[in-house]
Amino acid sequence: MTQAFNIADLSTAAPEVILSAVAMLILVLDFIAPRGKRDWLGYLSVLGVLLTLMVVIRQWGATRSAFSGQYLSDPFALFFKILFLVSTALILLMSIGYLRGEGVDRGEFYGLILFATLGMMFMASAVDLLILYVGLETMSIPIYILAGFLKRERRSNEAALKYLLMGGFSSAVILYGIVMLYGLTGATGLKEIASSLTAGTGMFSNPALILAMVMLAAGFGFKIAAVPFHMYIPDVYEGAPTPVTALLSAASEIAGLAILLRVFLVAIPGLQVRWTLLFYVLSLLTMTVGNVVAIAQSNIKRMLAYSSIAHVGYLLIGLVAGPERGISATLLYTLVYALMTLGAFAMVILLCVGEVKGERIDDFTGLAQRSPMAAAAMLIFLLSLAGVPPTAGFVGKLYLFGAAIERGYVWLAVIAVVNSAISLFYYMKVTMAMYMRDIPPAGLALSPSRPLRVALFVAVVGTLAIGVYPGPFLDLARASVAGLW
Amino acid sequence: MVPLSHYLILSAALFAIGMFGALTRRNAIGILMALELMFNAVNLNFVAFSRYLPQTMLQGQIFAIFVITVAAAEAAVGLAIVLGLYRNFKSVNVDEINLMKG
Numbered sequence: 403m404t405q406a407f408n409i410a411d412l413s414t415a416a417p418e419v420i421l422s423a424v425a426m427l428i429l430v431l432d433f434i435a436p437r438g439k440r441d442w443l444g445y446l447s448v449l450g451v452l453l454t455l456m457v458v459i460r461q462w463g464a465t466r467s468a469f470s471g472q473y474l475s476d477p478f479a480l481f482f483k484i485l486f487l488v489s490t491a492l493i494l495l496m497s498i499g500y501l502r503g504e505g506v507d508r509g510e511f512y513g514l515i516l517f518a519t520l521g522m523m524f525m526a527s528a529v530d531l532l533i534l535y536v537g538l539e540t541m542s543i544p545i546y547i548l549a550g551f552l553k554r555e556r557r558s559n560e561a562a563l564k565y566l567l568m569g570g571f572s573s574a575v576i577l578y579g580i581v582m583l584y585g586l587t588g589a590t591g592l593k594e595i596a597s598s599l600t601a602g603t604g605m606f607s608n609p610a611l612i613l614a615m616v617m618l619a620a621g622f623g624f625k626i627a628a629v630p631f632h633m634y635i636p637d638v639y640e641g642a643p644t645p646v647t648a649l650l651s652a653a654s655e656i657a658g659l660a661i662l663l664r665v666f667l668v669a670i671p672g673l674q675v676r677w678t679l680l681f682y683v684l685s686l687l688t689m690t691v692g693n694v695v696a697i698a699q700s701n702i703k704r705m706l707a708y709s710s711i712a713h714v715g716y717l718l719i720g721l722v723a724g725p726e727r728g729i730s731a732t733l734l735y736t737l738v739y740a741l742m743t744l745g746a747f748a749m750v751i752l753l754c755v756g757e758v759k760g761e762r763i764d765d766f767t768g769l770a771q772r773s774p775m776a777a778a779a780m781l782i783f784l785l786s787l788a789g790v791p792p793t794a795g796f797v798g799k800l801y802l803f804g805a806a807i808e809r810g811y812v813w814l815a816v817i818a819v820v821n822s823a824i825s826l827f828y829y830m831k832v833t834m835a836m837y838m839r840d841i842p843p844a845g846l847a848l849s850p851s852r853p854l855r856v857a858l859f860v861a862v863v864g865t866l867a868i869g870v871y872p873g874p875f876l877d878l879a880r881a882s883v884a885g886l887w
Numbered sequence: 888m889v890p891l892s893h894y895l896i897l898s899a900a901l902f903a904i905g906m907f908g909a910l911t912r913r914n915a916i917g918i919l920m921a922l923e924l925m926f927n928a929v930n931l932n933f934v935a936f937s938r939y940l941p942q943t944m945l946q947g948q949i950f951a952i953f954v955i956t957v958a959a960a961e962a963a964v965g966l967a968i969v970l971g972l973y974r975n976f977k978s979v980n981v982d983e984i985n986l987m988k989g
Contacts, residue, residue: 532950539957546964550971559972560984566965567918567981571909573961574925577954578902581932584947585895588940637987 411468424450425516432509443509444498455487472530481882482526482660489653490519492857497645499851514544522657531590549642561641568634576621582614592669625658629688639707648747651710652740689715693824723805731801733879738798745783745861768841773848777836784829794868894935902928915979926958
């Protein structure tokens with residue numbers, strides 16, 4: 403803690419430095435770029451993200467800490483950084499055509515997405531509650547703006563307000579949990595908190611510590627959209643511009659999960675018996691409510707919102723099962739979940755042509771006749787979301803439920819399987835519309851932009867690759883959690 | 888010297904008032920103000936702990952400064968969002984801003 407700032411810290415944090423430089427460059431170039439010709443800012447952002455991704459991959463294998471031990475670049479952090487950067491690259495590719503279609507000609511959209519990603523990367527690397535909090539807000543504040551980016555669209559305004567108010571509320575609750583931990587231990591570093599708690603007597607039965615744990619779980623529950631902290635999620639997902647919805651569900655929720663895992667596994671593992679019970683209940687509620695309510699939805703973005711809530715329930719199973727199999731299964735599933743959700747949202751953007759806004763499930767009617775390729779891609783994403791082999795969703799669920807059974811949480815696994823069966827029902831509703839019904843009379847030809855095609859292609863390949871050949875991805879997830887506790 | 892518990896009780900009361908306000912206020916600006924109250928309750932706690940705990944250094948006070956800064960950024964974004972909202976809805980009452988069910 404006494405070590406001062408030195409220049410080597412910046413090379414450890416090189417990915418963040420590069421990404422923030424690119425983001426600021428985009429904001430400046432936005433002023434220079436002539437109106438109507440700002441697509442290249444999107445491509446430039448993608449290049450910046452890919453450059454950062456290369457730097458992150460080069461750091462793989464080594465564990466280095468920086469900034470007085472507040473920032474840690476370990477395999478766990480690098481895994482999530484790779485995930486966030488891949489997701490961001492895909493989201494940027496989707497947004498280029500989307501912004502053109504919506505008639506929004508602003509480069510700061512890309513800049514804000516990059517800043518949100520920067521916050522996520524800091525969250526993944528944070529081993530101090532201060533960095534964790536600042537990273538969380540660096541992610542959240544740009545997303546508040548992005549959710550309301552379509553300024554003339556009333557639903558977008560409403561989404562921004564709801565997300566802002568709930569986000570602020572959950573931040574305050576997390577902060578109260580943090581301050582209780584600080585008061586009990588006198589430390590803000592996660593490792594220091596853990597050692598101070600084990601050194602003290604009677605710490606683990608202290609009601610203030612339980613309060614801190616509950617506050618943190620509730621606050622993180624808001625961020626990852628766990629039931630009963632999910633009320634705002636469907637409205638925000640429906641109202642926000644679709645690429646932002648994709649960012650929220652595929653990246654922001656996973657960033658929240660990353661800090662949740664880190665805090666509960668590193669700082670308060672002594673309370674594991676208590677928080678396992680807590681997350682058992684949360685996981686059960688989250689997947690059941692998410693799946694059951696999703697059945698009744700007619701708006702595809704709303705349906706995917708509830709489906710993402712349900713998937714958070716699955717992800718929490720891994721945390722309940724605990725180290726080491728459960729956590730690595732959760733990590734594998736975050737990867738799977740990000741790819742298939744991004745693919746599904748890319749399809750929603752694809753259908754957003756002309757008058758037809760691809761937001762109602764009915765808009766998918768006859769897609770198989772209009773564009774067999776697009777319908778096949780959507781089918782793969784839906785099967786993966788439902789967990790049908792040979793897609794990635796099946797493999798992810800297999801390892802998650804397997805870890806739960808191994809630890810004796812058989813009922814949790816049984817209910818999760820029942821939930822997957824329920825989810826098949828509403829995913830197949832979309833498939834029915836695509837394949838079984840005839841094309842509507844005013845069926846427009848689909849003209850996806852080239853970057854959107856690339857994004858879809860990557861998502862399809864990723865979903866199938868993990869499903870068919872999961873070995874390397876599972877090894878990656880295992881290697882990522884190895885040094886965590 | 889005022890004992891630590893006084894500060895903690897004050898902070899808990901402030902946090903509870905803020906939470907009550909955030910949940911019951913119908914005016915968007917009012918909710919934002921209630922959120923500020925919650926953040927400041929936390930700040931009070933940080934500074935009190937930092938002053939009273941023997942083993943700590945200045946982390947608590949530094950944390951409070953960060954929280955103040957971030958809260959200011961959040962308030963700026965929040966007011967901008969409320970302003971944009973008012974242009975379209977001609978209201979900042981959250982009961983009237985309910986196009987989507989939920």
